[in-house]
């Protein structure tokens with residue numbers, strides 16, 4: 001099955017100021033949803049459909065942790081068509097080989113997973129490969145030089161989804177967006193309420209799990225409210 005190609009890129013629109021200097025216009029931050037670590041597939045499918053109806057979503061990552069392979073495969077076969085029909089990139093967490101076998105759009109790998117070059121070899125040049133960089137500029141530079149499609153920083157806030165996290169500061173987002181072309185993803189405890197600082201500091205993507213699936217008004221309203229917040233913040237940048 002061909003890997004659907006959904007670009008995760010940061011292309012700066014250039015507009016020329018009166019003085020003839022180039023002023024980059026900020027491309028709006030986009031949502032990158034992550035599944036809960038464990039799901040009831042029928043009820044999560046409903047929530048996933050609602051989230052997709054709520055507005056713009058760039059990417060979804062299936063992140064079933066320590067679950068049997070057949071459960072991951074069944075979930076992917078149910079959710080991937082929904083994502084790709086909505087032009088949402090479908091990524092698998094941790095497992096490049098399974099991502100390729102499923103025809104996913106890409107894979108996310110952390111520092112304790114398969115090394116980047118081996119993952120890229122498996123999924124190929126057209127797939128999305130994202131890399132966990134925690135709060136490390138070194139890891140981000142290394143991943144960017146290796147050709148990662150995005151670098152992920154976090155956790156920026158306490159997470160109810162992942163226990164062991166390394167806290168990151170928003171400064172790393174402004175450092176990254178000012179220095180390297182590789183898109184940067186912010187992750188960890190992100191909500192509509194605490195996300196403005198991440199958008200202001202240059203996050204290209206907000207990677208969110210509980211902030212959408214546990215949102216008081218439901219996942220559809222969560223996606224709507226995240227996008228309204230992004231539009232409001234970007235308008236002031």
Ligand SMILES: Cc1ncc(COP(=O)(O)OP(=O)(O)O)c(N)n1
Pocket residue numbers: 061063065093094108109110111112113130131132152153162185187207
């Ligand atoms: C977008 C994104 N960023 C970071 C992670 C964390 O990956 P990792 O460090 O490998 O930890 P696990 O998610 O595997 O527990 C991620 N999955 N996605």
Ligand SMILES: Cc1ncsc1CCOP(=O)(O)O
Pocket residue numbers: 034154155158159160161162165187188189190207208209210211
């Ligand atoms: C996978 C991952 N990596 C750092 S925090 C996190 C969990 C993100 O979920 P939430 O948005 O619910 O904190």
Ligand SMILES: [Mg+2]
Pocket residue numbers: 093094108109110112113
């Ligand atoms: Mg991992």
